[in-house]
Amino acid sequence: MWKRFYPALRIKGLADLKPDYLLARGLKGVLLDLDNTLVEWGQVEVSPATQAWVEAMKKSGLKMCIVSNALEERVKVVGEKLGIPWVSRGIKPRKTPFKKALALLGITPEETATVGDQLFTDIWGGNRMALFTVWTTPLSTKEMFFTRIVRRLERIVAKQLRKKGIISD
Numbered sequence: 001m002w003k004r005f006y007p008a009l010r011i012k013g014l015a016d017l018k019p020d021y022l023l024a025r026g027l028k029g030v031l032l033d034l035d036n037t038l039v040e041w042g043q044v045e046v047s048p049a050t051q052a053w054v055e056a057m058k059k060s061g062l063k064m065c066i067v068s069n070a071l072e073e074r075v076k077v078v079g080e081k082l083g084i085p086w087v088s089r090g091i092k093p094r095k096t097p098f099k100k101a102l103a104l105l106g107i108t109p110e111e112t113a114t115v116g117d118q119l120f121t122d123i124w125g126g127n128r129m130a131l132f133t134v135w136t137t138p139l140s141t142k143e144m145f146f147t148r149i150v151r152r153l154e155r156i157v158a159k160q161l162r163k164k165g166i167i168s169d
């Protein structure tokens, strides 16, 4: 019952996800969550470290697409800044936004990873699509009131993940 929320990989930030690692797994692209993954919650500023990571990914030939539940205007700003396509107003964990992103990139679920900071939207949605799911630590502690409530449930799942050795932090 909880397995659907288990990520395939746990990272502390995008810098932990190396292009070579993804390529070695036969992956061709990554679908990226926006809030608290690419930028701090509700922001559009991209840190130099994130910018450098995106450039390194591009250089390695990996495709990227932002998949966010946020509104078009903000997602667009970040997408244009980074030079990558985006899907906004996604309603993750529904499959539709992920499917749209895969169509935009022209890759299959088996060739795709997804990175996000929330188990019940990013990871669940990614698992429903059979993507390689990567759970990252949120960039900031600021988030929606609703998200903060959901985090309590997330901590319950995280406890199980620790017990099973899927995560160590």
Ligand SMILES: [Mg+2]
Pocket: 033, 034, 035, 036, 037, 116, 117, 118
């Ligand atoms: Mg997020």
